[in-house]
Amino acid sequence: MKKIMGFVMSLVVLIGVLAGCSDSESSSGSGDAKGEKKVDLKIWSFTDELKKPIKKFEEKNGVKVELTIVPIADYPTKLKPVLDSGVGAPDVFTGEIAFLKQWVDAGYWENLSADPYNADKISDKYIPYVFDLGKDSEGNVRALSWQTTPGGIYYKRSIAKEVLGTDNPDEVGEMLSSMDKVFEVAEKMKEKGYRMFPDEGAIRWFSQGDNPQAWVNENNDLKLTDQKIEFMDYAKKLRKNNYTALAGEWSPSWFEAMDKPIKVKENGKETETQVFSYVLPTWGLHSVLKTNVKESAGDWAVTNGPSPYFWGGTWLGVYNKSKNKELAYDFVKMMTQDDEFLTDWAKETGDVLSYLPVTSKIKDDFSDEFLGGQNNYKFFLDQAKKIEPGIVTKYDQQLDTLYGNAVKDYVDGKKTKDEAVKEFYRQAKNAYPELNVPKK
Amino acid sequence: MKNLDRYGYYFIAPFWIIFLVFNIYPVALTLYYSFTNYNGSGTSEVVGFANYARLITDSYFLEAFVNTWKIWGINFALQIAIALILAAIFSDLRVKMKGLSFFRAIFYLPNLITVSSVALLFGILLDWQHGSLNLVLLNLGLISEPINWLNEPATAQLSVSLILTWMWFGHSFIVVMAGVSGISRDYYEAALIDGANRWQTFSKITLPLLKPILLYIMITSLIGGLQLFDLPMLLTDGIGSPEGSLNTMVLYLYNQAFKYNNYGYAAAVAYGLFIITVIFSAIVFKSMYRDQKKQARQV
Numbered sequence: 001m002k003k004i005m006g007f008v009m010s011l012v013v014l015i016g017v018l019a020g021c022s023d024s025e026s027s028s029g030s031g032d033a034k035g036e037k038k039v040d041l042k043i044w045s046f047t048d049e050l051k052k053p054i055k056k057f058e059e060k061n062g063v064k065v066e067l068t069i070v071p072i073a074d075y076p077t078k079l080k081p082v083l084d085s086g087v088g089a090p091d092v093f094t095g096e097i098a099f100l101k102q103w104v105d106a107g108y109w110e111n112l113s114a115d116p117y118n119a120d121k122i123s124d125k126y127i128p129y130v131f132d133l134g135k136d137s138e139g140n141v142r143a144l145s146w147q148t149t150p151g152g153i154y155y156k157r158s159i160a161k162e163v164l165g166t167d168n169p170d171e172v173g174e175m176l177s178s179m180d181k182v183f184e185v186a187e188k189m190k191e192k193g194y195r196m197f198p199d200e201g202a203i204r205w206f207s208q209g210d211n212p213q214a215w216v217n218e219n220n221d222l223k224l225t226d227q228k229i230e231f232m233d234y235a236k237k238l239r240k241n242n243y244t245a246l247a248g249e250w251s252p253s254w255f256e257a258m259d260k261p262i263k264v265k266e267n268g269k270e271t272e273t274q275v276f277s278y279v280l281p282t283w284g285l286h287s288v289l290k291t292n293v294k295e296s297a298g299d300w301a302v303t304n305g306p307s308p309y310f311w312g313g314t315w316l317g318v319y320n321k322s323k324n325k326e327l328a329y330d331f332v333k334m335m336t337q338d339d340e341f342l343t344d345w346a347k348e349t350g351d352v353l354s355y356l357p358v359t360s361k362i363k364d365d366f367s368d369e370f371l372g373g374q375n376n377y378k379f380f381l382d383q384a385k386k387i388e389p390g391i392v393t394k395y396d397q398q399l400d401t402l403y404g405n406a407v408k409d410y411v412d413g414k415k416t417k418d419e420a421v422k423e424f425y426r427q428a429k430n431a432y433p434e435l436n437v438p439k440k
Numbered sequence: 441m442k443n444l445d446r447y448g449y450y451f452i453a454p455f456w457i458i459f460l461v462f463n464i465y466p467v468a469l470t471l472y473y474s475f476t477n478y479n480g481s482g483t484s485e486v487v488g489f490a491n492y493a494r495l496i497t498d499s500y501f502l503e504a505f506v507n508t509w510k511i512w513g514i515n516f517a518l519q520i521a522i523a524l525i526l527a528a529i530f531s532d533l534r535v536k537m538k539g540l541s542f543f544r545a546i547f548y549l550p551n552l553i554t555v556s557s558v559a560l561l562f563g564i565l566l567d568w569q570h571g572s573l574n575l576v577l578l579n580l581g582l583i584s585e586p587i588n589w590l591n592e593p594a595t596a597q598l599s600v601s602l603i604l605t606w607m608w609f610g611h612s613f614i615v616v617m618a619g620v621s622g623i624s625r626d627y628y629e630a631a632l633i634d635g636a637n638r639w640q641t642f643s644k645i646t647l648p649l650l651k652p653i654l655l656y657i658m659i660t661s662l663i664g665g666l667q668l669f670d671l672p673m674l675l676t677d678g679i680g681s682p683e684g685s686l687n688t689m690v691l692y693l694y695n696q697a698f699k700y701n702n703y704g705y706a707a708a709v710a711y712g713l714f715i716i717t718v719i720f721s722a723i724v725f726k727s728m729y730r731d732q733k734k735q736a737r738q739v
Contacts, residue, residue: 077698080481102701106481246569253570265569265578265586398699405681412591414683430500431700 039066041327044079044090046072049314052348056341057331065331072096083108086321091328094316095143100133101394109142109317110325117329119144122337127381130354132389134315143317144336146345148354150310150383151205151281152302154289157372159276160301163192169374173303179206179234182306186243194276195264198247198254200235200411202279204404205309207231212307214391215399221436222428228403229421236411242266245275259293281311282352282380290370300371302379308386352380395432402427474707480697484704491708501709503684504692505716507597511672511688512665514601515608520657522605523612524650528642531620533628544617547610555607559674562603566590590676593685600671600686612657619653620646655728659721666717669694689713 040063043050047069054065068090070078076099082089095103103109112119112134119141123131127148134143153176157167164175164185176182182203186196197203209227216222238244245264247253256262257275264271280288289300316335318328334341342358345351350368353359359381366377406424409415415423429437474491478484495501526547530537550558565572568588577583589595623646631641672686679695680687693713697706 084481102481248568251567252564253567256570263569265574268584401677401679405677405679408681409683427500430498431695431702433494433702433705 039064041065041092041324041331042068042088042090043331044068044070044082044093045314045316046070046075046094046096047314050094050335053335053341053345054331057334060334061327061330063327083319083321089319089321091319091322091324092316092331093319094314097133097149097313097315097392098397099394100143100313100315101392101396104134104136104142105394108319110320110322110329112141112144112317112329114140117141125337125356127354127356127384127387129310129384129387129389130313133313133392134317143315144332145313145315145354146336146342147282147313147351148310148380148384149281149283149313149352150308150380150387151279151284151305152379152383153277153279153305154284154300154302155277156274156296157299157301159189159194159274163188163194163276167301167372169301169303169379172301176303176305178306179203179209183234183237183243186238186241189276190241190243193271193273195245195273196243196276197238197245198257198275198278199244199249200238200407201249201404202244202277203231203234203238203305204400204407205279205311206306208307208309210307212388212391214393216393216395216435219436220434222399222425222438224403224421224424224438229417232407232410232417232420235407239411245273247275255292258289259295279305281309282376283312285368285370285376286350293370297370298372301374302371302376304379304383308383310384310387346377350377352377352384354384395435398431399428402431470707470710473704474711476704478703478707480701480703487704491705492712494705495708495712500684500687501689501692501712504680504687504689507680507685508666508668508688511597511600511604511668511686512662514598515604516658516661516665518601518605519609519612519661520654522609523616523657524647526609526613527616527620528638528646530617531628531646532638533625533632534638540617544610544614547613549610550607551611553607555670556674558603558607559671562599563590563675566599591682593683596676596682596685600668600675603671604665604668608661612661615653615657616650619650623649652728655724659724662720662724663717666690666713666720689716 043054043065045067048067050067054067057063058065075096079090079093083093093108095109110117123141126144130145130148131141134141134145136142155172160167160172164172166172175185182196189196207228208225209230211225211227213223213225245253245257245262246266247257247262253262258278261272261274264273278284278289285302290297293300316332318325318332322328336342336355339358342353342355343362346353346358346362350366359377363378363381364375366375367373368376403424405427406415406420409423410417410420425437428435473484475486475488476484477487477490526543529535530540530543553561566574566589568574568586568591571586571589573589574583574586578586587595589599627645627649628641631645636644667690668688669690672680672688672691673694676682676686678691679699680691689709690713693706693709696702696709
């Protein structure tokens, strides 16, 4: 009898442990929850950004949602086979700008231009370039986004006041409204012992100049505009005239220079200097500057550069073989079109939305302490509206990298401009044999 | 008597099923892809030998081949040299070094660190403006301008070689030591009595008797070295900068497949790499076999 009791007791304990496990797993909502509970909707993404919205969605609809987070480096390679086979596939999945253009044409996302979604009807409610990016090559909407990620130049107010006589973003923006003006400011900075940018890469977002064009046109021709070639000289000038602090993007010194004076070694001597500005988009404020800056918080402001640009962004759409498309689209709708939810979301996170009905209501009430009380929301919305739609191609990410290397080789003096351009063409052709590359 | 053969097959079946599904099938599928223009999604066409034709004329693949050999070669020479010197010191009858197992563990430690941590660590140490290495060299007055280690082809390749050496010499040392302890002490004592000096002992006794061990290290290191990928991938921008000097064969394969979506061509690169590995392994095997035959004849 004792033995049986003992066996029963241990069984009870074991079950308790197991139940505890499965409980904690499913409530954390992480991907590999193997709980027995029925999941109504599966979502895949590469950040934990969607956790809170999902919770809200669950409460609102009384459903169970499972979020799988795959780090960005593995995301496309892990998602693809799942979508191909349909086994364990998500009903909703997100796409990052780096591979968005490839995916809208890959045929995994449901056509949202068709019935019953008719997403085209709401096209004028969005920032044009954001809506446009979610379209496939035939013009059908495949994915939507709740955010817009235009960029600007973040600068330190105290330095601006000392060198430029003002820290007003509009006035400073006027002084940075063309490349030549940027160099005038850079020279002034240098005279007072400051550096304009951390490194040459900072100005790459302005390489389009006043002639924004797609890297590859509809005939698969690779287009290297004169403005982009001219950009090489701008980058070289930054280096030659010591306008940068030689702190490469994402390097330890790049981060350090945000908050403190840093030492620069060049021409055989070491100088201590401060960096005036960083070229970053909307998310740069929340996930780069705010997380790395302590002392100079409140001393920052954001303004425009020579031309508008955007950097990054997340889109989401419905898997076309999903068995639960209605609920899936409900989630997409909440993320991208729900006034109430989006208002809360924007206020909570500071995320700049692409959905105009909400932004027009809330944009005037924003002010950020970190930026000395500036309304960055309004600024970014204005920038976003100026961005030319339709010039993003699936090649951009890699071609930008390859061209960045060509520029770097020229700046470092390893290659002449012609050699650098030629090497860029060779590499582009090697990466994408289908492209027509100028024979030069 | 009942034939029980089939039970044997049942027992090895799990291995074969897993081997077929996870090894043979992908290998065969890759071979198929290498004859197509598969781009990662959607349909693909069979293009015959076009990918292979491109491979043998591809200057970037040739560059990757040369880079891989350079980086591996320098690393291997240094790694073996250090391992042999250390082995000679630790096995010397006159020196009588203590704490072999302690040093063995210490030397092996770098190998236990994941490559991504190593890359991060050296990325910071070798930083152009703020890296410790440049600071030390500047303060010692050995250089007047900071050296941008990872921005010049020669120094970048050398950096990777040296990091690899640092990571692997402990491993080679352990294997060499195992070989040395297999050599009978009698030889050394005899040599000592005959008045042989250290170099003679080393070159006439240790080295010849270590040959099989050295060849073993060479083959395993070669196969690993030809697949060099992680360090070059993580140290710079992942596409072989500066100026393609860290573009190794597997890195090239990876970029063709997962960055540029040329899966068909990447499959051909994989088979190219396979053929190269087979050829060089065969050469090493052959030379070892010939050596053994020669030795047998001499005996």
